Amino acid sequence: MTTPTLGSILLGTADPDRLRDWYAAALAPGDAGEGFTEVTPTMFAGTFGDTSLLIDGRSDVAGTNPEPGRVVLNFHVDDARAVVEHLESLGVTWLVELEEREGGLFGTLVDPDGNYVQIIQLGQAPP
């Protein structure tokens, strides 16, 4: 028997269209950045590497996450500075702006539901 794989992470949201559009614009899901596919009219799936993000419209969550630090999604990118430049063009909200730490570049932003999203580029040499 093989180890279970984290096949997907489901984000419950009161506004699935808004969240889908944000992740599609911000982080380009899919092997070629093709975006999300519609699973149901209120559920969308986008792949980010070996796992998928499922955005699920639900009535049992509020518009804003009341406990945003409870779970952090860590997205690894090849060029964090280019991603940050792109994200800033979208007018995103930063919790921690991109900074150099041991091991690479790290920045944390907040998605429209208030979930924390970390951008990571490992192995970035100092400029």
Added chain:
Amino acid sequence: MVADPPVPEVTAGVRRRARLLAITLESRAPDRAAAWYRQALGLSEADPLLTSGGVELRFTLGTTDAPNAAEPARIVLNLHVDDIRAAEARLVALESVWVRELERTRWGIIGTVLDFDGNYVQIVEPAPDSPPCLQRKEESR
């Protein structure tokens, strides 16, 4: 003389493509939370990384002692398995709290439990005809 190969054009979408390689879970007891996942996933203590497929699970000390998430449906981890009865047995051995017992759905057989900190974790044995994004992927490491 050989001409240099053309430089592939990098589209904006590919350039900012992101891979979801880790989840950080806040916990009132990170070591115990990690131990819970190791047992739930069938990993041994010798495994250096706590990973599920290509995603690493990380745990940090939380700022609240609340035993459960205020909105557990906010973020749910879906663990895809090839033998859901074996996964169920591991969770029963952990004395997990079941939110939803195993049931057959259009997506496959699914059950939901609370992890050590009250987050929803689903075990999923995907149906053969469920969408590709919901299918079990081969482990990448």
